[in-house]
Amino acid sequence: MNQREQSGGRATPVVxxxxxxxxxxxxxxxxxxxxxxxxxxxxxxxxxxxxxxxARVSDIIVVVNPRVRAAVESLVDAAGYPKVRMILNxxxxxxxxxxxxxxxxxxxxxxxxxxxxxxxAVRPFVAxxxxxxxxxxxxxxxxxxxxxxxxxxxxxxxDLGDVQVVRSVPERAHTFRAQTPQAFRFATIRHAYDLAAGxxxxxxxxxxxxxxxYLPDEPVAIVAGGESNLKVTTREDxxxxxxxxxxxxxxR
Amino acid sequence: MNQREQSGGRATPVVxxxxxxxxxxxxxxxxxxxxxxxxxxxxxxxxxxxxxxxARVSDIIVVVNPRVRAAVESLVDAAGYPKVRMILNxxxxxxxxxxxxxxxxxxxxxxxxxxxxxxxAVRPFVAxxxxxxxxxxxxxxxxxxxxxxxxxxxxxxxDLGDVQVVRSVPERAHTFRAQTPQAFRFATIRHAYDLAAGxxxxxxxxxxxxxxxYLPDEPVAIVAGGESNLKVTTREDxxxxxxxxxxxxxxR
Numbered sequence: 001m002n003q004r005e006q007s008g009g010r011a012t013p014v015v016x017x018x019x020x021x022x023x024x025x026x027x028x029x030x031x032x033x034x035x036x037x038x039x040x041x042x043x044x045x046x047x048x049x050x051x052x053x054x055a056r057v058s059d060i061i062v063v064v065n066p067r068v069r070a071a072v073e074s075l076v077d078a079a080g081y082p083k084v085r086m087i088l089n090x091x092x093x094x095x096x097x098x099x100x101x102x103x104x105x106x107x108x109x110x111x112x113x114x115x116x117x118x119x120x121a122v123r124p125f126v127a128x129x130x131x132x133x134x135x136x137x138x139x140x141x142x143x144x145x146x147x148x149x150x151x152x153x154x155x156x157x158x159d160l161g162d163v164q165v166v167r168s169v170p171e172r173a174h175t176f177r178a179q180t181p182q183a184f185r186f187a188t189i190r191h192a193y194d195l196a197a198g199x200x201x202x203x204x205x206x207x208x209x210x211x212x213x214y215l216p217d218e219p220v221a222i223v224a225g226g227e228s229n230l231k232v233t234t235r236e237d238x239x240x241x242x243x244x245x246x247x248x249x250x251x252r
Numbered sequence: 253m254n255q256r257e258q259s260g261g262r263a264t265p266v267v268x269x270x271x272x273x274x275x276x277x278x279x280x281x282x283x284x285x286x287x288x289x290x291x292x293x294x295x296x297x298x299x300x301x302x303x304x305x306x307a308r309v310s311d312i313i314v315v316v317n318p319r320v321r322a323a324v325e326s327l328v329d330a331a332g333y334p335k336v337r338m339i340l341n342x343x344x345x346x347x348x349x350x351x352x353x354x355x356x357x358x359x360x361x362x363x364x365x366x367x368x369x370x371x372x373a374v375r376p377f378v379a380x381x382x383x384x385x386x387x388x389x390x391x392x393x394x395x396x397x398x399x400x401x402x403x404x405x406x407x408x409x410x411d412l413g414d415v416q417v418v419r420s421v422p423e424r425a426h427t428f429r430a431q432t433p434q435a436f437r438f439a440t441i442r443h444a445y446d447l448a449a450g451x452x453x454x455x456x457x458x459x460x461x462x463x464x465x466y467l468p469d470e471p472v473a474i475v476a477g478g479e480s481n482l483k484v485t486t487r488e489d490x491x492x493x494x495x496x497x498x499x500x501x502x503x504r
Contacts, residue, residue, distance in 0.1 A: 137415075145418070147407050151485065152429040153458045154406050155399050156422050157474055163389075164426070165471040166397070169461045170408050174416070177404040206405040209421045219417040222409055227488070233403065236479070239495060 013058045013114040014135055015105065016051035016083075016181070020044045020072060020121035021065040021090030021097040032068050033232055034121045039245025043232060044068075045075055046124030046245075052081050054131045057117070059083055061104065063090040063097045095204055099197075102190055112187035118207050119181040122232045125244050126181065126225075133223035134183035142188040142218055145208045146225040147176035179225040182207045188218060265310045265366040266387055267357065268303035268335075268433070272296045272324060272373035273317040273342030273349040284320050285484055286373045291497025295484060296320075297327055298376030298497075304333050306383045309369070311335055313356065315342040315349045347456055351449075354442055364439035370459050371433040374484045377496050378433065378477075385475035386435035394440040394470055397460045398477040399428035431477040434459045440470060 020034040034044040044062070051057045060083045064072045069089065076084050088104050090097030098118060105116070115138045119126065130146045137144035154175040157164040184192075188211065195214040196202045204210050208220055228244045230237060272286040286296040296314070303309045312335045316324045321341065328336050340356050342349030350370060357368070367390045371378065382398045389396035406427040409416040436444075440463065447466040448454045456462050460472055480496045482489060 140415075141417070145407070147409075150406070150429070152431075152483070153461065154402070155397070155428040155430050155460070155474070157426045157428055160471060163392075164428075164474040165393070166460060166464055166474065167426070169430075169458065169464050172457060174409045174419070176407040176409055176416075177402070178407050178421075179404075205424060206421065208407070208418060209405065212418055212421050219412060222407070222416040222418065231404070240492065243491060 011058075013110060014056055015059045015061065015110065015114055015116050016057050017098070017101045017105075017116060017118045018044070018047050018051070018060060018062045018121050019090065019094065019097050019101075019118065020047070020068065021063045022094070022120075022122065035068055035071055036232075036238075038124060038232070038238070038241045039249050041245075042075060043124045044072060044121045045079060047119060047121045047126070048076070048079075048081055048084065050124075050126050050128070050131065051117070051119070052083055054128055056132065056135050057083065059085050061085055061101060062087045062121075063101050064088070065090055093203070095202070095210075098207055099193060102186075102193060105186065106190065110186055112185070114186040115183060116186050116189055117181035117183045118189075120231060123180055123229055124232065124241070125228045125230060125248060126179075127229065130179075130223055130225050130229065131181065134181050137221040137223050138183055138185060141221040142185045143183070143208065143211045144221040144223050145182040146179040146223045146229065148179055148225040148227065148229065149173075150175040150177050176222060178206055178208060179229045179231070183223075184211065188215065191215065192218075263310075265362060266308055267311045267313065267362065267366055267368050268309050269350070269353045269368060269370045270296070270299050270303070270312060270314045270373050271342065271346065271349050271353075271370065272299070272320065273315045274346070274372075274374065287320060287323055288484075288490075290376060290484070290490070290493045291501050293497075294327060295376045296324060296373045297331060299371060299373045299378070300328070300331075300333055300336065302376075302378050302380070302383065303369070303371070304335055306380055308384065308387050309335065311337050313337055313353060314339045314373075315353050316340070317342060345455070347454070347462075350459055351445060354438075354445060357438065358442065362438055364437070366438040367435060368438050368441055369433040369435045370441075372483060375432055375481055376484065376493070377480045377482060377500060378431075379481065382431075382475055382477055382481065383433065386433050389473040389475050390435055390437060393473040394437045395435070395460070395463045396473040396475050397434040398431045398475045398481065400431055400477040400479065400481065401425075402427040402429050428474060430458055430460060431481045431483070435475075436463065440467065443467065444470075
Protein backbone atom coordinates (compact mmCIF):
# COMPACT_ATOMS: atom_id res chain seq x y z
CA MET A 1 0.00 0.00 0.00
CA ASN A 2 1.62 3.21 -1.09
CA GLN A 3 0.65 6.69 -0.11
CA ARG A 4 -1.21 7.53 -3.31
CA GLU A 5 -4.95 8.13 -3.44
CA GLN A 6 -6.78 4.94 -4.39
CA SER A 7 -9.33 5.51 -7.12
CA GLY A 8 -10.86 2.62 -9.00
CA GLY A 9 -8.03 0.37 -7.87
CA ARG A 10 -5.41 2.69 -9.38
CA ALA A 11 -3.18 5.14 -7.59
CA THR A 12 -3.86 8.81 -8.35
CA PRO A 13 -0.75 10.91 -7.75
CA VAL A 14 -1.18 13.91 -5.48
CA VAL A 15 1.51 16.39 -6.47
CA UNK A 16 2.33 19.53 -4.49
CA UNK A 17 3.93 22.30 -6.54
CA UNK A 18 5.71 24.69 -4.18
CA UNK A 19 6.28 28.01 -5.94
CA UNK A 20 9.42 29.57 -4.50
CA UNK A 21 10.40 31.63 -7.55
CA UNK A 22 9.19 35.05 -6.37
CA UNK A 23 11.76 37.80 -6.13
CA UNK A 24 9.91 39.46 -3.26
CA UNK A 25 10.99 43.00 -4.06
CA UNK A 26 8.66 44.31 -1.36
CA UNK A 27 10.58 42.31 1.23
CA UNK A 28 14.33 42.75 1.09
CA UNK A 29 16.16 42.56 -2.22
CA UNK A 30 19.28 41.19 -0.52
CA UNK A 31 17.51 38.52 1.48
CA UNK A 32 14.88 36.61 -0.53
CA UNK A 33 11.87 36.06 1.68
CA UNK A 34 11.47 32.37 0.84
CA UNK A 35 14.88 31.80 2.48
CA UNK A 36 14.31 33.94 5.58
CA UNK A 37 14.03 31.93 8.78
CA UNK A 38 10.98 31.94 10.97
CA UNK A 39 10.85 29.81 14.10
CA UNK A 40 14.45 28.87 13.30
CA UNK A 41 13.68 27.37 9.87
CA UNK A 42 13.69 28.87 6.34
CA UNK A 43 10.22 29.72 5.10
CA UNK A 44 10.56 27.45 2.04
CA UNK A 45 11.30 24.50 4.35
CA UNK A 46 8.12 25.10 6.35
CA UNK A 47 6.15 24.96 3.10
CA UNK A 48 7.84 21.83 1.77
CA UNK A 49 7.45 20.10 5.15
CA UNK A 50 3.71 20.82 5.23
CA UNK A 51 3.38 18.52 2.21
CA UNK A 52 6.03 16.05 3.40
CA UNK A 53 3.95 15.57 6.55
CA UNK A 54 0.71 14.89 4.68
CA ALA A 55 0.60 11.15 3.98
CA ARG A 56 -1.77 11.64 1.02
CA VAL A 57 0.68 13.82 -0.91
CA SER A 58 2.80 11.55 -3.11
CA ASP A 59 5.22 13.96 -4.80
CA ILE A 60 6.55 17.48 -4.38
CA ILE A 61 8.15 19.71 -6.95
CA VAL A 62 9.77 22.99 -6.02
CA VAL A 63 9.93 25.92 -8.47
CA VAL A 64 12.78 28.36 -7.86
CA ASN A 65 14.55 31.27 -9.52
CA PRO A 66 18.24 31.18 -10.42
CA ARG A 67 19.11 33.39 -7.46
CA VAL A 68 17.76 31.05 -4.79
CA ARG A 69 18.34 27.79 -6.66
CA ALA A 70 21.61 26.82 -5.00
CA ALA A 71 20.32 27.72 -1.55
CA VAL A 72 17.09 25.73 -2.01
CA GLU A 73 19.00 22.75 -3.42
CA SER A 74 21.29 22.61 -0.43
CA LEU A 75 18.35 22.97 2.00
CA VAL A 76 16.55 20.09 0.25
CA ASP A 77 19.72 17.98 0.22
CA ALA A 78 20.43 18.66 3.88
CA ALA A 79 16.86 17.84 4.95
CA GLY A 80 16.66 14.83 2.62
CA TYR A 81 12.98 15.45 1.85
CA PRO A 82 11.91 12.09 0.39
CA LYS A 83 9.01 13.36 -1.75
CA VAL A 84 10.84 16.18 -3.55
CA ARG A 85 11.20 14.91 -7.14
CA MET A 86 12.53 18.00 -8.88
CA ILE A 87 13.66 21.55 -8.40
CA LEU A 88 12.69 23.54 -11.48
CA ASN A 89 13.51 27.02 -12.69
CA UNK A 90 10.41 29.17 -12.87
CA UNK A 91 9.90 32.39 -14.77
CA UNK A 92 9.66 36.11 -14.31
CA UNK A 93 5.98 36.02 -13.34
CA UNK A 94 3.96 33.64 -11.25
CA UNK A 95 2.16 32.37 -14.34
CA UNK A 96 5.49 31.42 -15.93
CA UNK A 97 6.39 29.38 -12.88
CA UNK A 98 3.09 27.52 -12.92
CA UNK A 99 3.51 26.88 -16.66
CA UNK A 100 7.03 25.54 -16.10
CA UNK A 101 5.70 23.18 -13.47
CA UNK A 102 2.83 21.98 -15.67
CA UNK A 103 5.24 21.32 -18.57
CA UNK A 104 7.56 19.36 -16.30
CA UNK A 105 4.67 17.30 -14.94
CA UNK A 106 3.52 16.51 -18.48
CA UNK A 107 7.04 15.53 -19.49
CA UNK A 108 7.21 13.25 -16.43
CA UNK A 109 4.06 11.45 -17.62
CA UNK A 110 1.80 12.56 -14.77
CA UNK A 111 -1.71 11.24 -15.57
CA UNK A 112 -4.61 13.51 -16.52
CA UNK A 113 -6.48 12.82 -13.30
CA UNK A 114 -3.54 13.59 -11.00
CA UNK A 115 -4.37 16.01 -8.20
CA UNK A 116 -2.12 19.06 -8.43
CA UNK A 117 -1.85 21.37 -5.40
CA UNK A 118 -0.13 24.64 -6.26
CA UNK A 119 1.18 26.42 -3.19
CA UNK A 120 2.99 29.71 -2.55
CA ALA A 121 6.19 28.94 -0.67
CA VAL A 122 5.72 32.18 1.29
CA ARG A 123 2.64 30.72 3.00
CA PRO A 124 4.63 28.58 5.40
CA PHE A 125 1.89 27.71 7.90
CA VAL A 126 -0.74 26.04 5.72
CA ALA A 127 -2.87 23.70 7.86
CA UNK A 128 -3.04 19.97 7.20
CA UNK A 129 -6.83 20.35 7.18
CA UNK A 130 -6.56 22.74 4.22
CA UNK A 131 -4.31 20.33 2.30
CA UNK A 132 -6.72 17.46 3.06
CA UNK A 133 -9.64 19.70 2.09
CA UNK A 134 -8.11 20.31 -1.34
CA UNK A 135 -7.46 16.62 -1.95
CA UNK A 136 -11.03 15.76 -0.90
CA UNK A 137 -12.62 18.57 -2.93
CA UNK A 138 -11.01 17.21 -6.10
CA UNK A 139 -13.12 14.07 -5.74
CA UNK A 140 -16.22 16.20 -6.46
CA UNK A 141 -14.79 19.17 -8.39
CA UNK A 142 -12.02 19.58 -10.93
CA UNK A 143 -10.74 22.70 -9.15
CA UNK A 144 -10.62 24.01 -5.61
CA UNK A 145 -8.90 26.75 -3.69
CA UNK A 146 -8.13 27.40 -0.10
CA UNK A 147 -9.69 30.71 0.89
CA UNK A 148 -10.45 32.62 4.02
CA UNK A 149 -13.74 34.41 4.67
CA UNK A 150 -13.14 38.15 4.59
CA UNK A 151 -13.74 39.82 7.93
CA UNK A 152 -13.73 43.21 6.21
CA UNK A 153 -16.42 44.45 3.89
CA UNK A 154 -15.07 44.24 0.35
CA UNK A 155 -15.72 47.09 -2.06
CA UNK A 156 -15.59 46.61 -5.83
CA UNK A 157 -14.58 49.84 -7.51
CA UNK A 158 -14.38 51.46 -10.91
CA ASP A 159 -12.26 54.32 -12.18
CA LEU A 160 -13.98 57.68 -12.41
CA GLY A 161 -11.29 59.87 -13.90
CA ASP A 162 -8.67 60.45 -11.23
CA VAL A 163 -10.49 58.69 -8.39
CA GLN A 164 -11.98 55.31 -7.79
CA VAL A 165 -15.58 55.02 -6.71
CA VAL A 166 -17.50 52.10 -5.29
CA ARG A 167 -19.31 50.07 -7.93
CA SER A 168 -20.77 47.43 -5.63
CA VAL A 169 -20.52 45.97 -2.16
CA PRO A 170 -20.83 42.18 -2.32
CA GLU A 171 -22.42 40.36 0.61
CA ARG A 172 -19.76 39.63 3.18
CA ALA A 173 -20.80 35.97 3.45
CA HIS A 174 -19.80 35.53 -0.19
CA THR A 175 -16.44 37.30 -0.14
CA PHE A 176 -13.30 35.29 0.43
CA ARG A 177 -9.62 36.07 0.29
CA ALA A 178 -7.79 33.54 -1.86
CA GLN A 179 -4.99 31.63 -0.21
CA THR A 180 -3.12 28.57 -1.36
CA PRO A 181 -2.93 25.67 -2.10
CA GLN A 182 -5.05 26.02 -5.20
CA ALA A 183 -5.84 22.53 -6.43
CA PHE A 184 -6.78 21.10 -9.79
CA ARG A 185 -7.09 17.88 -11.67
CA PHE A 186 -4.07 17.95 -13.97
CA ALA A 187 -6.10 17.90 -17.23
CA THR A 188 -8.20 20.84 -16.03
CA ILE A 189 -5.39 23.21 -15.12
CA ARG A 190 -3.49 22.32 -18.31
CA HIS A 191 -6.58 22.96 -20.41
CA ALA A 192 -7.15 26.34 -18.74
CA TYR A 193 -3.53 27.35 -19.26
CA ASP A 194 -3.62 26.20 -22.89
CA LEU A 195 -6.66 28.40 -23.55
CA ALA A 196 -5.05 31.30 -21.69
CA ALA A 197 -1.80 31.02 -23.64
CA GLY A 198 -3.59 32.35 -26.72
CA UNK A 199 -4.68 35.52 -24.92
CA UNK A 200 -2.19 38.42 -25.10
CA UNK A 201 -3.88 40.11 -22.11
CA UNK A 202 -3.20 37.13 -19.87
CA UNK A 203 -1.48 38.25 -16.64
CA UNK A 204 -3.16 36.32 -13.85
CA UNK A 205 -1.90 36.71 -10.30
CA UNK A 206 -3.72 33.58 -9.31
CA UNK A 207 -4.17 30.08 -10.77
CA UNK A 208 -7.83 29.94 -9.77
CA UNK A 209 -8.47 32.98 -11.94
CA UNK A 210 -7.15 31.08 -14.95
CA UNK A 211 -9.79 28.39 -14.49
CA UNK A 212 -12.56 30.87 -13.68
CA UNK A 213 -11.74 33.03 -16.71
CA TYR A 214 -11.04 30.35 -19.31
CA LEU A 215 -13.21 27.48 -18.10
CA PRO A 216 -16.16 29.45 -16.72
CA ASP A 217 -18.40 26.38 -16.51
CA GLU A 218 -15.98 24.58 -14.19
CA PRO A 219 -16.96 25.24 -10.56
CA VAL A 220 -14.05 25.94 -8.21
CA ALA A 221 -14.77 24.78 -4.66
CA ILE A 222 -13.83 26.83 -1.62
CA VAL A 223 -11.73 24.95 0.98
CA ALA A 224 -11.44 26.47 4.44
CA GLY A 225 -8.21 28.32 5.05
CA GLY A 226 -7.37 30.36 8.07
CA GLU A 227 -5.78 33.49 9.38
CA SER A 228 -2.55 31.64 10.19
CA ASN A 229 -2.10 30.68 6.53
CA LEU A 230 -0.31 34.00 6.30
CA LYS A 231 1.45 35.16 3.15
CA VAL A 232 4.80 36.63 4.16
CA THR A 233 5.01 39.69 1.92
CA THR A 234 6.94 42.38 3.78
CA ARG A 235 9.21 42.67 6.83
CA GLU A 236 6.10 43.95 8.66
CA ASP A 237 4.70 40.40 8.47
CA UNK A 238 7.62 38.87 10.36
CA UNK A 239 6.45 39.48 13.96
CA UNK A 240 3.11 37.84 13.16
CA UNK A 241 4.91 35.00 11.36
CA UNK A 242 7.18 34.43 14.37
CA UNK A 243 4.15 34.34 16.66
CA UNK A 244 2.39 31.73 14.51
CA UNK A 245 5.60 29.67 14.19
CA UNK A 246 6.08 29.66 17.95
CA UNK A 247 2.49 28.49 18.48
CA UNK A 248 2.80 25.70 15.88
CA UNK A 249 6.13 24.50 17.27
CA UNK A 250 4.66 24.45 20.79
CA UNK A 251 1.68 22.38 19.59
CA ARG A 252 3.84 19.68 18.00
CA MET B 253 -11.53 82.26 12.47
CA ASN B 254 -12.87 79.03 13.79
CA GLN B 255 -11.86 75.55 12.77
CA ARG B 256 -14.84 74.87 10.54
CA GLU B 257 -14.57 74.35 6.80
CA GLN B 258 -15.23 77.64 4.99
CA SER B 259 -17.64 77.22 2.10
CA GLY B 260 -19.23 80.20 0.43
CA GLY B 261 -18.39 82.34 3.43
CA ARG B 262 -20.30 80.03 5.80
CA ALA B 263 -18.85 77.47 8.16
CA THR B 264 -19.65 73.86 7.30
CA PRO B 265 -19.46 71.68 10.39
CA VAL B 266 -17.25 68.62 10.15
CA VAL B 267 -18.60 66.12 12.67
CA UNK B 268 -16.82 62.91 13.63
CA UNK B 269 -19.12 60.18 14.95
CA UNK B 270 -17.04 57.69 16.93
CA UNK B 271 -18.95 54.41 17.24
CA UNK B 272 -17.92 52.76 20.49
CA UNK B 273 -21.13 50.80 21.10
CA UNK B 274 -19.94 47.37 19.94
CA UNK B 275 -20.08 44.57 22.45
CA UNK B 276 -17.08 42.84 20.92
CA UNK B 277 -18.09 39.31 21.82
CA UNK B 278 -15.18 37.94 19.78
CA UNK B 279 -12.77 39.81 22.01
CA UNK B 280 -13.35 39.34 25.73
CA UNK B 281 -16.84 39.62 27.20
CA UNK B 282 -15.44 40.88 30.49
CA UNK B 283 -13.18 43.50 29.01
CA UNK B 284 -14.81 45.51 26.20
CA UNK B 285 -12.27 46.03 23.48
CA UNK B 286 -12.94 49.76 23.05
CA UNK B 287 -11.66 50.22 26.64
CA UNK B 288 -8.58 47.99 26.37
CA UNK B 289 -5.32 49.90 26.49
CA UNK B 290 -2.81 49.86 23.69
CA UNK B 291 0.38 51.90 23.96
CA UNK B 292 -0.79 52.80 27.46
CA UNK B 293 -4.06 54.42 26.36
CA UNK B 294 -7.61 53.04 25.94
CA UNK B 295 -8.49 52.28 22.33
CA UNK B 296 -11.48 54.65 22.37
CA UNK B 297 -9.17 57.51 23.43
CA UNK B 298 -6.87 56.89 20.47
CA UNK B 299 -9.87 57.17 18.16
CA UNK B 300 -11.29 60.33 19.76
CA UNK B 301 -7.84 61.94 19.77
CA UNK B 302 -7.36 61.28 16.04
CA UNK B 303 -10.26 63.68 15.43
CA UNK B 304 -9.29 66.08 18.24
CA UNK B 305 -5.91 66.49 16.53
CA UNK B 306 -7.40 67.28 13.11
CA ALA B 307 -7.98 71.04 13.01
CA ARG B 308 -10.65 70.69 10.31
CA VAL B 309 -12.91 68.52 12.50
CA SER B 310 -15.25 70.83 14.43
CA ASP B 311 -17.27 68.43 16.58
CA ILE B 312 -17.11 64.88 17.88
CA ILE B 313 -19.92 62.71 19.15
CA VAL B 314 -19.28 59.38 20.78
CA VAL B 315 -21.81 56.55 20.62
CA VAL B 316 -21.60 54.04 23.48
CA ASN B 317 -23.54 51.17 24.99
CA PRO B 318 -24.85 51.24 28.57
CA ARG B 319 -22.08 48.91 29.71
CA VAL B 320 -19.21 51.18 28.72
CA ARG B 321 -21.03 54.50 29.15
CA ALA B 322 -19.70 55.36 32.60
CA ALA B 323 -16.15 54.36 31.67
CA VAL B 324 -16.18 56.40 28.44
CA GLU B 325 -17.70 59.39 30.24
CA SER B 326 -14.99 59.40 32.83
CA LEU B 327 -12.26 59.00 30.19
CA VAL B 328 -13.70 61.97 28.25
CA ASP B 329 -14.01 64.04 31.45
CA ALA B 330 -10.48 63.22 32.55
CA ALA B 331 -9.00 64.06 29.14
CA GLY B 332 -11.20 67.15 28.74
CA TYR B 333 -11.56 66.62 24.97
CA PRO B 334 -12.80 70.04 23.83
CA LYS B 335 -14.64 68.88 20.68
CA VAL B 336 -16.72 66.09 22.25
CA ARG B 337 -20.29 67.49 22.26
CA MET B 338 -22.26 64.43 23.33
CA ILE B 339 -22.01 60.84 24.43
CA LEU B 340 -25.03 58.97 23.09
CA ASN B 341 -26.45 55.53 23.71
CA UNK B 342 -26.34 53.44 20.55
CA UNK B 343 -28.29 50.30 19.79
CA UNK B 344 -27.93 46.57 19.52
CA UNK B 345 -26.55 46.67 15.98
CA UNK B 346 -24.17 49.01 14.25
CA UNK B 347 -26.99 50.40 12.15
CA UNK B 348 -28.91 51.34 15.30
CA UNK B 349 -25.91 53.28 16.57
CA UNK B 350 -25.53 55.20 13.32
CA UNK B 351 -29.27 55.94 13.34
CA UNK B 352 -29.07 57.21 16.92
CA UNK B 353 -26.23 59.51 15.92
CA UNK B 354 -28.07 60.82 12.87
CA UNK B 355 -31.19 61.53 14.93
CA UNK B 356 -29.14 63.39 17.53
CA UNK B 357 -27.41 65.45 14.86
CA UNK B 358 -30.78 66.37 13.33
CA UNK B 359 -32.14 67.34 16.75
CA UNK B 360 -29.05 69.50 17.29
CA UNK B 361 -29.82 71.37 14.06
CA UNK B 362 -26.77 70.22 12.12
CA UNK B 363 -27.14 71.62 8.56
CA UNK B 364 -27.84 69.42 5.53
CA UNK B 365 -24.40 70.05 4.05
CA UNK B 366 -22.46 69.16 7.20
CA UNK B 367 -19.67 66.65 6.63
CA UNK B 368 -20.23 63.57 8.80
CA UNK B 369 -17.33 61.17 9.34
CA UNK B 370 -18.47 57.89 10.89
CA UNK B 371 -15.61 55.99 12.50
CA UNK B 372 -15.28 52.66 14.31
CA ALA B 373 -13.73 53.31 17.71
CA VAL B 374 -11.86 50.02 17.39
CA ARG B 375 -9.77 51.46 14.53
CA PRO B 376 -7.54 53.51 16.84
CA PHE B 377 -4.73 54.33 14.40
CA VAL B 378 -6.55 56.12 11.57
CA ALA B 379 -4.11 58.43 9.75
CA UNK B 380 -4.65 62.18 9.57
CA UNK B 381 -4.25 61.85 5.80
CA UNK B 382 -7.29 59.56 5.70
CA UNK B 383 -9.37 62.01 7.76
CA UNK B 384 -8.28 64.88 5.51
CA UNK B 385 -8.97 62.73 2.46
CA UNK B 386 -12.57 62.18 3.59
CA UNK B 387 -13.14 65.89 4.23
CA UNK B 388 -11.68 66.77 0.83
CA UNK B 389 -13.59 64.05 -1.02
CA UNK B 390 -16.89 65.48 0.24
CA UNK B 391 -16.20 68.66 -1.75
CA UNK B 392 -16.64 66.59 -4.93
CA UNK B 393 -18.80 63.67 -3.79
CA UNK B 394 -21.65 63.29 -1.34
CA UNK B 395 -20.13 60.10 0.07
CA UNK B 396 -16.64 58.67 0.55
CA UNK B 397 -15.02 55.84 2.43
CA UNK B 398 -11.55 55.07 3.57
CA UNK B 399 -10.49 51.76 2.06
CA UNK B 400 -7.34 49.76 1.61
CA UNK B 401 -6.39 48.03 -1.63
CA UNK B 402 -6.62 44.30 -1.12
CA UNK B 403 -3.27 42.56 -1.37
CA UNK B 404 -5.05 39.22 -1.63
CA UNK B 405 -7.08 38.10 -4.59
CA UNK B 406 -10.74 38.37 -3.63
CA UNK B 407 -13.12 35.59 -4.62
CA UNK B 408 -16.86 36.15 -4.89
CA UNK B 409 -18.69 32.94 -4.16
CA UNK B 410 -22.12 31.38 -4.37
CA ASP B 411 -23.68 28.51 -2.48
CA LEU B 412 -23.78 25.20 -4.31
CA GLY B 413 -25.60 22.98 -1.87
CA ASP B 414 -23.24 22.26 1.00
CA VAL B 415 -20.18 23.99 -0.46
CA GLN B 416 -19.37 27.41 -1.76
CA VAL B 417 -17.90 27.77 -5.23
CA VAL B 418 -16.22 30.70 -6.89
CA ARG B 419 -18.61 32.82 -8.93
CA SER B 420 -16.13 35.47 -10.05
CA VAL B 421 -12.68 36.83 -9.38
CA PRO B 422 -12.72 40.62 -9.61
CA GLU B 423 -9.60 42.41 -10.83
CA ARG B 424 -7.32 43.02 -7.89
CA ALA B 425 -6.85 46.69 -8.82
CA HIS B 426 -10.57 47.18 -8.21
CA THR B 427 -10.92 45.34 -4.92
CA PHE B 428 -10.66 47.27 -1.68
CA ARG B 429 -11.23 46.42 1.95
CA ALA B 430 -13.51 48.96 3.59
CA GLN B 431 -12.13 50.78 6.59
CA THR B 432 -13.39 53.85 8.39
CA PRO B 433 -14.06 56.76 8.54
CA GLN B 434 -16.91 56.56 6.10
CA ALA B 435 -17.94 60.09 5.24
CA PHE B 436 -21.14 61.65 3.97
CA ARG B 437 -22.88 64.94 3.52
CA PHE B 438 -25.49 64.90 6.27
CA ALA B 439 -28.51 65.07 3.90
CA THR B 440 -27.17 62.13 1.89
CA ILE B 441 -26.65 59.69 4.74
CA ARG B 442 -30.00 60.66 6.29
CA HIS B 443 -31.78 60.13 2.98
CA ALA B 444 -30.14 56.71 2.53
CA TYR B 445 -31.10 55.66 6.06
CA ASP B 446 -34.67 56.93 5.59
CA LEU B 447 -35.03 54.79 2.48
CA ALA B 448 -33.46 51.81 4.22
CA ALA B 449 -35.76 52.12 7.24
CA GLY B 450 -38.67 50.93 5.09
CA UNK B 451 -36.85 47.72 4.14
CA UNK B 452 -37.41 44.79 6.53
CA UNK B 453 -34.30 43.02 5.16
CA UNK B 454 -32.06 45.91 6.14
CA UNK B 455 -29.07 44.65 8.17
CA UNK B 456 -26.04 46.52 6.86
CA UNK B 457 -22.68 45.98 8.48
CA UNK B 458 -21.38 49.11 6.84
CA UNK B 459 -22.68 52.67 6.28
CA UNK B 460 -21.27 52.81 2.77
CA UNK B 461 -23.43 49.85 1.83
CA UNK B 462 -26.53 51.83 2.84
CA UNK B 463 -25.70 54.55 0.33
CA UNK B 464 -24.66 52.07 -2.38
CA UNK B 465 -27.83 50.00 -1.92
CA TYR B 466 -30.41 52.75 -1.46
CA LEU B 467 -28.88 55.62 -3.44
CA PRO B 468 -27.26 53.66 -6.27
CA ASP B 469 -26.71 56.75 -8.41
CA GLU B 470 -24.62 58.45 -5.72
CA PRO B 471 -20.93 57.71 -6.30
CA VAL B 472 -18.92 56.87 -3.18
CA ALA B 473 -15.29 57.94 -3.49
CA ILE B 474 -12.42 55.78 -2.25
CA VAL B 475 -10.02 57.54 0.15
CA ALA B 476 -6.64 55.90 0.79
CA GLY B 477 -6.46 53.98 4.03
CA GLY B 478 -3.60 51.85 5.16
CA GLU B 479 -2.57 48.66 6.83
CA SER B 480 -2.07 50.42 10.18
CA ASN B 481 -5.72 51.49 10.23
CA LEU B 482 -6.25 48.13 11.91
CA LYS B 483 -9.61 47.04 13.29
CA VAL B 484 -9.03 45.48 16.70
CA THR B 485 -11.37 42.50 16.60
CA THR B 486 -9.82 39.72 18.66
CA ARG B 487 -7.06 39.29 21.24
CA GLU B 488 -4.93 38.00 18.35
CA ASP B 489 -4.85 41.58 17.01
CA UNK B 490 -3.25 43.00 20.15
CA UNK B 491 0.44 42.31 19.38
CA UNK B 492 0.05 44.03 16.00
CA UNK B 493 -1.84 46.89 17.65
CA UNK B 494 0.91 47.33 20.24
CA UNK B 495 3.53 47.41 17.49
CA UNK B 496 1.66 50.10 15.55
CA UNK B 497 1.06 52.12 18.74
CA UNK B 498 4.75 52.00 19.63
CA UNK B 499 5.69 53.22 16.14
CA UNK B 500 3.17 56.07 16.22
CA UNK B 501 4.22 57.17 19.70
CA UNK B 502 7.88 57.15 18.64
CA UNK B 503 7.06 59.29 15.58
CA ARG B 504 5.33 62.01 17.57
